[in-house]
Amino acid sequence: MTPDAIPAPGWRLAIRPQAMAQRRGRRLGRGVLGHGVLLALSFVCLFPIYWMVVTSLRPANAIFETTLWPSAASLANYRYTLNAIPVAQMLGNTLVVALLVTAIQLLTALLAAFAFARWRFTGDRLVFALVALTWLVPFQVVMIPNFLLVAQLGLLDSLTALVLPHFASALAVMLLTQAIRAFPQEVIEAAHMDGASSWRLLWQVLVPNLGGSLASLAILIFISTWNEYFWPLLLSRTPENSVIQIGIQMFMSAEGNQWGPLMAASTMASVPILAFYLVLQRQVVQSFMQSGLR
Amino acid sequence: MAMQRRHLLAGLATAATGLLPPRPAIAAFAAAGIDHPVQINFYNYNLATAGLGADATRKLLREFMRANPNIKVNGVGVPVTGFTARVQADLAAHRQVDLIQLGFGDLDFAVHSLGAKALEDLIPAPELAANFAGIAPNGLKLGMLDGKTYGLAYTFSTPVLFYNADLFRAAGLNPDQPPLTWAEVKQAALTIKAKTGKGGLATGILGPSAFDWLFQGVVRSNGGETISRDRKTMKFAAPEAVEAVAMLRDLNDSGAMANLDVNAAMEAMAAGDMGMYLQTSAVQGFIVAGAKDKFDLRASTMPSFGAKKVRPNNSGSALILLATDPVLQRAAWELMKFLTSKRGYTIITSEIGYLPLRTDIVDDPQYLGEWVKTHPLVQPNLKQLAVLEPWDAMPGPNYRQIVKTMMDAVELAVTGKVDVAATLLAAQQTTQAMLPK
Numbered sequence: 001m002t003p004d005a006i007p008a009p010g011w012r013l014a015i016r017p018q019a020m021a022q023r024r025g026r027r028l029g030r031g032v033l034g035h036g037v038l039l040a041l042s043f044v045c046l047f048p049i050y051w052m053v054v055t056s057l058r059p060a061n062a063i064f065e066t067t068l069w070p071s072a073a074s075l076a077n078y079r080y081t082l083n084a085i086p087v088a089q090m091l092g093n094t095l096v097v098a099l100l101v102t103a104i105q106l107l108t109a110l111l112a113a114f115a116f117a118r119w120r121f122t123g124d125r126l127v128f129a130l131v132a133l134t135w136l137v138p139f140q141v142v143m144i145p146n147f148l149l150v151a152q153l154g155l156l157d158s159l160t161a162l163v164l165p166h167f168a169s170a171l172a173v174m175l176l177t178q179a180i181r182a183f184p185q186e187v188i189e190a191a192h193m194d195g196a197s198s199w200r201l202l203w204q205v206l207v208p209n210l211g212g213s214l215a216s217l218a219i220l221i222f223i224s225t226w227n228e229y230f231w232p233l234l235l236s237r238t239p240e241n242s243v244i245q246i247g248i249q250m251f252m253s254a255e256g257n258q259w260g261p262l263m264a265a266s267t268m269a270s271v272p273i274l275a276f277y278l279v280l281q282r283q284v285v286q287s288f289m290q291s292g293l294r
Numbered sequence: 295m296a297m298q299r300r301h302l303l304a305g306l307a308t309a310a311t312g313l314l315p316p317r318p319a320i321a322a323f324a325a326a327g328i329d330h331p332v333q334i335n336f337y338n339y340n341l342a343t344a345g346l347g348a349d350a351t352r353k354l355l356r357e358f359m360r361a362n363p364n365i366k367v368n369g370v371g372v373p374v375t376g377f378t379a380r381v382q383a384d385l386a387a388h389r390q391v392d393l394i395q396l397g398f399g400d401l402d403f404a405v406h407s408l409g410a411k412a413l414e415d416l417i418p419a420p421e422l423a424a425n426f427a428g429i430a431p432n433g434l435k436l437g438m439l440d441g442k443t444y445g446l447a448y449t450f451s452t453p454v455l456f457y458n459a460d461l462f463r464a465a466g467l468n469p470d471q472p473p474l475t476w477a478e479v480k481q482a483a484l485t486i487k488a489k490t491g492k493g494g495l496a497t498g499i500l501g502p503s504a505f506d507w508l509f510q511g512v513v514r515s516n517g518g519e520t521i522s523r524d525r526k527t528m529k530f531a532a533p534e535a536v537e538a539v540a541m542l543r544d545l546n547d548s549g550a551m552a553n554l555d556v557n558a559a560m561e562a563m564a565a566g567d568m569g570m571y572l573q574t575s576a577v578q579g580f581i582v583a584g585a586k587d588k589f590d591l592r593a594s595t596m597p598s599f600g601a602k603k604v605r606p607n608n609s610g611s612a613l614i615l616l617a618t619d620p621v622l623q624r625a626a627w628e629l630m631k632f633l634t635s636k637r638g639y640t641i642i643t644s645e646i647g648y649l650p651l652r653t654d655i656v657d658d659p660q661y662l663g664e665w666v667k668t669h670p671l672v673q674p675n676l677k678q679l680a681v682l683e684p685w686d687a688m689p690g691p692n693y694r695q696i697v698k699t700m701m702d703a704v705e706l707a708v709t710g711k712v713d714v715a716a717t718l719l720a721a722q723q724t725t726q727a728m729l730p731k
Contacts, residue, residue: 234383250348250373254503255577256580257557
């Protein structure tokens, strides 16, 4: 390095604001870029929903128009859909099934996860591994045996049969086991020292503090149950005892899909899911934040 | 997604086969009459939709039950994509399945795996003959297998060349003289493409949900066949079939035929972006809805190979009787008779959009006479009834795999850069091994 390469103190003072300005510029550039990416991703996520709603407003002879707003928007597809299938009843059925499955799976998973996380017993790892392995078995594999059992129980075409095979979820058990294991030991030990039983520890210490995990798991279970198709397809005999996914499918046929009513039904089916997410959104974000900080 | 669902359900169907209870091969005659109330289950895929097919089917069932107060029909709606899987699952669960609406391509499977009953084994010959009187002889053959009638054509149709007359005019073509041969179709398609910038031709021959029904008609129209008459030898690599596939390859390579999925092709036609579209007339309602107030939709018969006779086969479904109890068999047969009666076909044709098996109702003002006058698109369909041939159902439990392997090879030969003859021959050898020994 040559001596004249060493900047004088004054020079250094002069360069500082310039470097800061450059850093600010880079930060701003990164911010703009980041927001640009976020905007693009938001567009990718939201545009199909917008297109679904817009298509539901188009008449049959304009269904393939590519204008951003229909030339003759109408609610005719919604009226047709409401007359063609029992939308309200199907949505109600789907809601009941999704809520029941969510509640039952959370309960069974919570109890199993507490046992796996808190107690050591012979073969506990093996049992946990077996539970985890069932996660890898697709439901479709056990669908026919389940169907035969449900038929023998005389439960075909009933909401009970839609809930019955979904009492336990390996994914839920694994996620909650992980969440309970990560719970601060000091708090649990303090509760024990205060004489809390396992039952009390679970419901009065753990559950109130696992709100985020439980909420995000509830959303996962609720949405996957809401979107369930194969099992209701096999079980349902009448639209009145079926779920909305089967109702949406009724607008599809080999003779051509009825896109307008199909999109109207899909829009109506999406509303409860969006509402459910909006209600629990804060907990989900909190849950992600907590897991990120850990 | 639809393809995955179909494969999955086909897999489930195969899995359920082993669970089916033994089905009697030969049944005694059905009961002579019904003197007490009974209920039969009719598995129907139109009822699983929210379209006109469901409304018309419910209307048919209502009329039948009014006329036959002792027979209650429970219509069970089953989506067409998982139909056989559901029927198998229900049979395995010992559910009462009396009558089904099943695609003709599943006929062999219905006979050998679902326990379909031959009508000749159940119904006295004079009664059967009396009911068959007036039915187009070609139509009766559609549901026959090994010389017996297992299925009565119910909602069926023929391949029709839909065309956009406005695009014909814009391209300088005469819409009153639609192309009749494949060579003319190619020429017209290239002209439309060059002059209008729109698509020339789309077909429903290829694609995951196309099955083989339209392909069979194309091969047959060139003097070939996909399987031998005794259904023991696959023949879709024979010279006539190779020539037919090479013609499709030429359409593809020249740009005359758009390489579109079945649904995309149908939607392109309905949107007015396609000059011609060869597909079952069953999709007519969908295309008419798109064309309304937008463009002049017309239809012609399936194209021929030069001067060779066009030999189309049907698409659609048959009524197949599965009931095992003689009284329920009688009830199911009575329903079959009504659904394929003059009144039945009048509703099926005018309200769902399929073809009447009884051609004498076409000009009868009491039935379809007035309707046919105001619906000219049905004419090419009716014209083809006279030359209609059965859709060959592939035999054995591997029938779906045979069709898929064959159609995958055809698609590769048409849209790929492979040698047509060699590709078809390799697939033919593969499928030959899948046939029952």
